[in-house]
Amino acid sequence: MEDEVRIPLAPHEVALLRGGPRAAVTVAVVDLYLRGAVEPGPPGTVRALPSQPGTGATALNPLAEAVRGCLDEPMGVRRLTRHTDVRLAVALMRIPLAEAGLLRYPLLGPTRGARGRVRELRERHPLPAGRRGLTAEERLLAVALHDTAALRVLLPRFALRAGLVERVEVGGKGLLRHSPRGGGGGSLYSCGSGGAGSD
Secondary structure (H helix, E strand, O other): OOOOOOOOOOHHHHHHHHHOHHHHHHHHHHHHHHOOOEEEOOOOOEEEOOOOOOOOOOOOOHHHHHHHHHOOOOEOHHHHHHOHHHHHHHHHHHHHHHHOOOEOOOOOOEOHHHHHHHHHHHHHOOOOOOOOOOOHHHHHHHHHHHHHHHHHHHOHHHHHHOOOOOOOOOOOHHHHHOOOOOOOOOOOOOOOOOOOOOO
């Protein structure tokens, strides 16, 4: 039987319960970005800025500290997630969650109670329609709960440049195959705007 203790959950903990270590690291990267501590690096990576992270409503959590400490060179989220220091920070994060009955031993997957807590939080905090009026903590919680959908709404350019979301292809090869040929008449398809970079 799973004995769950009702502890308040930080966004990176919610992300870990919902999507595992990579989701938690994504929230840590977004936290650092919102504090002005990282920026997009070469395509698909983030890099640390020389300045100290800005102060927020809450102190920088150990996972975000570990992520920032690993960024002596630009790195993508997948590589960050596998970094030894980040893996240790995730392991230490799991201990209180397991003690609270939110992670199962020995594999440390989320318990039924943890999945229920995440579901309940998603119902209470639906995907925001836009970023206007949201605090940094609310943005982090949205990313923790709604992952890619929240990144596309709240931080589209950063998420794309940092490799947190995949590029979306508009149309496809089939679209060209079925488009009208020849120079006459107006086409049903426009090739003007609408690329991934036009937010």
